[in-house]
Amino acid sequence: MNLARTAKLVAQAFDSAMVEAGGTLPVWVTLLSVKSKELANQRELAGMIGIQGATLTHHLNAMEAQGLLTRRRDPQNRRVHQVALTEAGEALFEKLRLAAVAFDKRLRAGLPDERLAEFAEVLAALRANVGG
Amino acid sequence: MNLARTAKLVAQAFDSAMVEAGGTLPVWVTLLSVKSKELANQRELAGMIGIQGATLTHHLNAMEAQGLLTRRRDPQNRRVHQVALTEAGEALFEKLRLAAVAFDKRLRAGLPDERLAEFAEVLAALRANVGG
DNA sequence: CATGAAGCATTTGACATCTAACTATTAGAT
């Protein structure tokens, strides 16, 4: 259970860093996923983030209400919502990005790339072992 | 974010295993913490599990209602609740313990002890780096 | 010993997440 404990502590610390920068962890991952594929649909975004569609709907509602992004129907397939950032969304993304980079540096301190690579391999093996 | 993703997948898989065995992940960790120090108070239990006292209260309420454990005031210090398992709690603990052992074996498959030890060291370093 | 500070647990209110059920739309089979 040290995996769970560590992930929780890291996530909490990361969320704190995001709050200081004017966002939250879920807002950051949502912005990041939208940026990494503009006009993606919600199914793809949720998959990228690793949450369910219903959860994403929840966050998009809040972020749309805050004016961070827009949703519009794809005229080619009216079941689909295309999500795009507003200017405010872009601005927040940039602020959070800087905070995320700083956090990442702090998190990796003292850990050489080889150790992190081996660490990532074990993480992948664990995912494979539970069928993820 | 592979750490978060992996921890989430592993936790979900573990919870599934616990549900099959008649419990849940939080029920398991609560039973385990009570067993590992019978008559512990809730503050200690929460610390062992890595959750807040309020969250533990929540689970203990449910588990007490299910007849898995009892809470009584410590006569020496009436602020404290001493938590102990009932027979039903002991029985469920044993069932979940077997499922947890099986899950652990599945999770570690193909990963030699040295790699797991190195993995645990990196986890510890990450906790230290975020000040946990 | 009286009063104020500290400790333990609970309550309250909020958020993130999930599953299941539902609506709307599209694609496919015959």
Added chain:
DNA sequence: ATCTAATAGTTAGATGTCAAATGCTTCATG
């Protein structure tokens, strides 16, 4: 062409979690 399947998203209801406020109980200090 129509009816059935599948797909995209939302809604509703539940769980697990946290932070802050509250209520007892104990301790310490004058």
